[in-house]
Amino acid sequence: MSLLIKNGTVVNADRSFVADVLCADGKIVALEPGLSAGGVEIVIDARGKLVMPGGIDPHTHMQLPFMGTVASEDFYSGTAAALAGGTTMIIDFVIPGPGERLLDAYHKWRQWAEKSCCDYSFHVAITWWDESVYDDMGTLVRDWGVNSFKHFMAYKGAIMADDGVLTQSFPRALELGALPTVHAENGELVDYLQKLLRKKGIAGPEGHPQSRPPKVEGEAAQRVIHIAAILGVPLYLVHNSAIESVDAIAAARRQGQRVFGECLTQHLLIDESVYYDKDWNRAAAHVMSPPFRPRPHQEALWDALAGGVLQTTATDHCCFCGEQKAMGREDFAKIPNGTAGVEDRMAVLWHHGVNMGRMTANDFVALTSSNAARIFNLYPRKGVVQMGADADLVVWDPALLRTIRAETQHQRVDFNVFEGMEVTGGPSHTISRGHLVYADGKVLVAAGAGSYVNRPAFPPYMEAQRRQNEQYPLRFVPRPAVAGSERRG
The missing domain is CATH 2.30.40.10 (Urease, subunit C, domain 1)
Known part of the structure; x- marks a missing residue:
C-alpha cells in the first residue's frame, strides 16, 4: 500500500x-x-x-472488568473511536486481581486486544507482591515488550498497592529499565471518608468529590515522589487533577528528580459542579477518579502544561453506560468510575489550547503524541513525522467545525462529558501504518487491523548511575560541629 x-x-x-x-x-x-x-x-x-504525527493516548481502559461490571467499550470500538479522533495508538492497562499471576493477566488482555484496529501496547499493574511478581516483571520486560508498571494507591480492598508493594516493585522496575507509573490518591483516606459520608446520609454522586478532596491526591503524590526519590527511581504520575499534585511534581523537578506528569482533557475543562446536578444520571455519568475539581485547579493544569510541569495529555478512557452507573444509585461509592474521551481528546485540546492561545501547534503535537512516545520509549518510531518512522499520521483541518454529541460519536457509551461543545479543528483523515483508516467522518478499518507494539526497556538506570559515580565520585563533606554537642561513638 x-x-x-x-x-x-x-x-x-x-x-x-x-x-x-x-x-x-x-x-x-x-x-x-x-x-x-x-x-x-x-x-x-x-x-x-x-x-501531524498520530496521537498517542497513554492511558485508556478498554473492556476493563471493574467494580462489578465491564467497561462498555471493547478494543475494537474503542480503537475505532480513537482513530476517528486522530489517535493512532493507545497504551492500555493489564490489571491483575490480587493473587493473579501477572503473566496470566497479560495474556488474557492480549487476547481481548486482538480485535484492536489501531496500534496498542500495555502497562501492567502491580496489585500485590510475592516472588512470582518479581519474576513475571522480568519476563514481561525481556520477552513481551512491557516497559512500564502501574501502581494504584487508591481502591482499598481491591487493587490498591500499599507502600510495602511500592518499595518492592519500584527497585525491581529500576533494575529492569522499566518506568513505574502511579495513580496517586490516598486509598486509606478515601475509604475512611466514604464511610464517614455514608454515616452522614450522603449517598448521591456529590459524595464522590467529597470523599476524594484535592489534598487526598496531593498527599499521595507527595508521598510517592519522596519514596521514588529515596529509591532513586524515575516516576510517572497519571491523571493529575489538583493544584497539590502539580505543586509536588514541580517541586521535585526543580530539585532534579525525574518525575513526569499526565493530565486528562476532561480535568482541564470540567469542574466539580457536575456532581451536584439535580439529574442523578447526569451527575453519575461524570463519576471518575480523581473527580473533577473546582475551577482554580483547571487553570493550574493549563499553567502546568504550558510550563512543562506536565508533559502528556490522556483520557483515562473507561466507559460505563447509564444502567451500569445505576449500580450505585443508593451508594455513590458503588458507581463505576470512568468517563469517555479517546475520540475527543485532540479536538478539545486543539480548540481550548491552540485556538485560545494557550499553546502552539508544535506544543500540541508534543502534548498529544511526541512526549508520550519519548517517555515510553516509542520515539522516533512513533510521535514524529520523519523518514523511517511508522506512517501513523493525522491530516488536521484547523477550520473543521464540529459539535460534540453522544448520538453522533463513535465511542460505545450513551453519554459524553463534552456534550454540546463546539470545537474548531479536527482530523479530516487518519492514517495508521500507511493505511487510510478514517476519512469524511467514517472509520475505514476492520477489527484486528492494529498491531501490538513492543516497547523496549530503557538502559538500566542503576548501571548508568554506577558508571556515573565511578567517573564522578560523590564527595562527602563533614558537617561542622555544633557548639555544646558531643560525638557519640
Missing part, C-alpha cells in the same frame, strides 16, 4: 515545514516538497491543512 499526502504543512514538536509525505509498507519513505503522485494508490490533498 502506498499513500501520498500533498500540499500540507508538516507539524512536529520541534518545528513546522512544508512537505509532501509519501508512505509505503507502513513507513514514511519520503518527505519533501513536490513529490510525484505517479503510481501511488491513494493521494490526499492537504492544502490548507496540517500533517
